[in-house]
Amino acid sequence: MVDAAQARSATLAKHETDYRHELAEIEAFSHLSVEQLSELEARFDLVTVDGGEVLVQEGEPSDTLFLVVSGRFLVTAAGKRNPIAEVGTGKSIGEIGFFSGFARTATVTAARDSLVLRLRRKDFDALCEHSPEIWPNMVSMLARRLLRIATRDSEFKRSPERTIAFCHAGEEPIQECVLAKLQELLQSAYRCRFLTSETMREEFPNLETADPHAITRWLNDEEVKYDYLVFVADPELNNWSRLAIRHADTVVRIACQRADEADRPRPLNPLEEFAETVHEADAQRLVLVHQQEGEIRGTRFWLKDRAVRMHHHIRAGSEADYRRLLRFLSGKALGLVACGGGAYCAAHIGMFQAFNEAGLEFDIMGGTSGGAAMVGAYAKGTEPDELERRTHDIFVTNGAMRRATWPRYSFLDHKVFDTCLEKHYGTTRIEDLSIPYFAISTNLSDNRMHCIREGKLWWGIRASSAVPGLLPPVYTPDGQVLVDGSLLDNVPLKQMCDLKSGPNVIINFDPPEIRVSGFAYDRLPSRAELIRSMLFPFFREPPPKAPGPGSILTRSLAVKRQDFRQFLTETDLLFVPPIPDGMSILDWRRHAELRQQAYEYGSREIALRRKSGHAILTSKR
Secondary structure, eight states: OOHHHHTTOEEGGGSSOOOHHHHHHSGGGTTOOHHHHHHHHHTOEEEEEOTTOEEEOTTSOOOEEEEEEESEEEEEOTTOSSOSEEEETTOEESHHHHHHOOOOOSEEEESSSEEEEEEEHHHHHHHHHHOTTHHHHHHHHHHHHHHHHHHOOSOOOOOOOOEEEEEEOSSSOOOHHHHHHHHHHHHHHSOEEEEOHHHHHHHOTTGGGSOHHHHHHHHHHHHHHSSEEEEEOOSSOOHHHHHHHHTOSEEEEEEEEOGGGOSSOOOOOHHHHHHHHHSOGGGEEEEEEESSOSOOOOHHHHHTTOOOSEEEEEETTOHHHHHHHHHHHTTOOOEEEEOOOGGGGGHHHHHHHHHHHHTOOOSEEEEETHHHHHHHHHHTTOOHHHHHHHHHIIIIISOTTSOBOOTTSOSBOHHHHHHHHHHHHTTOBGGGSSSOEEEEEEETTTTEEEEEOSSBHHHHHHHHTOOBTTBOOEEOTTSOEEEEGGGTOSSOHHHHHHHOOSOEEEEOOOOOOOOOTTOOGGGSOOHHHHHHHHHOTTTSOOOOOOOOHHHHHHHHTTTTTTGGGGGOOTTOEEEOOOOOTTOOTTOGGGHHHHHHHHHHHHHHHHHHHHHTTOHHHHSOO
């Protein structure tokens, strides 16, 4: 609660700032006269709330009302971790319980250092004695507010990040050259102010003993002047480092990764431990700066005990990697989303070729099933020609999806497929890829989508493409059962939007409808008839032509392919490469034809959309 902050509060009458306008913006007070607003204003206290501090606790008495002067709060309910709403500057907190007399219906926590105006019940009751006409308006307001809550979509979008804290991860402080490069690029693109303990002492000479209320007010005033405020924490956990972390919308932990020290534990330092007490994982990122070129290793040791939304790699001397990180921080990261679709996924190769020729550079990639396999190779740096050769080796030369077995666990021999995946994706781990990547699987243990962002790349692809029945599930060490992600999300655009803000390029297929003309159901042969036709093919009528179980099952997984469209925005680019006539969803032999057709389609579409001025194709990265 705000007990610690109460000692820092003061009455509004003693402050120069006039908050009558903010009070008038609250729905419950919008009808009050200027005189009534002035009287109400005099009854409010101004309170500083530290980042991570609980302002309102679900189930407690509703004896206070708050108005957010500056800062940001997250609302959670029913003990759940994920927020259901966000409250920013100018919004009120706790009015339903305050005016109705009910207990708090949710918990409200400061996402960063904030300022609120606080009105106590006894002061409001005193005001109502002078202005009894307030109550009818309160009843009307409550009815409208409850109706909005009842019809509100459960999803919400977080506000853009405006304040960023840099602190070191692990043992070593952030290198000065890394901070200098981040500052250079941020200030070249945005109105951005960097604040360190030294620069803060220019404003507050006695920083350690300065009034926290005054510092918070000053920082919020500075925020209005800039696109971003960036706080650089000291190497030690002192008052300034605590303030920088608490006041940040997002905390970026930066570590130096040396190749000869890659495979060892990476314990949290005191700054990181403090950050995890203040912020949820969604408000934290990990950046690993690699001093040597070559293969990235050891990321799992950094991620093991750290609760972060995402991790990023910056290779020595790579300005492109720095710019990619800044696009994530500024909400402009470009994502690539690849759908599943069996043999149709060879079209992704042609689209990748068109993207390369158009100069498109992606900041994060993800996909489902065959799409996960294709973008996994693309994220690994595999060129389209090489990717086509590997596709031929897996599905044509080795016939990975044509090796039948005794159907005890599946119809196909998974060992062939597994061996091919392990051969072509090697020992690469997902978290060691130079750009973020994810694969979507379906978790049959809890009937939920499973987003794979760590572990061996080939294993994640195998789990994402475990077509039920054709291939056995993948079993995790803790007993989870994973199958093809297409069951729940064939085009994982929502997962991409959950991970980052910014535009996306989406590849989807519109496979031809399955229709069988002139075929009667009663013509389907029995087991004995099928055996006879196989043993004596020249003496009996061949079995009727109809889709096999593999085609029906694989095609069924794409039924939900249209669900992603509700998440499309005008900044996104959707490509739907055509499927050759008569091509089966398991016909991998036509991969070269499909790639070429998709490449020609992609090249034409990119040229047309660039000509029309689409932002993704015309903006400079």
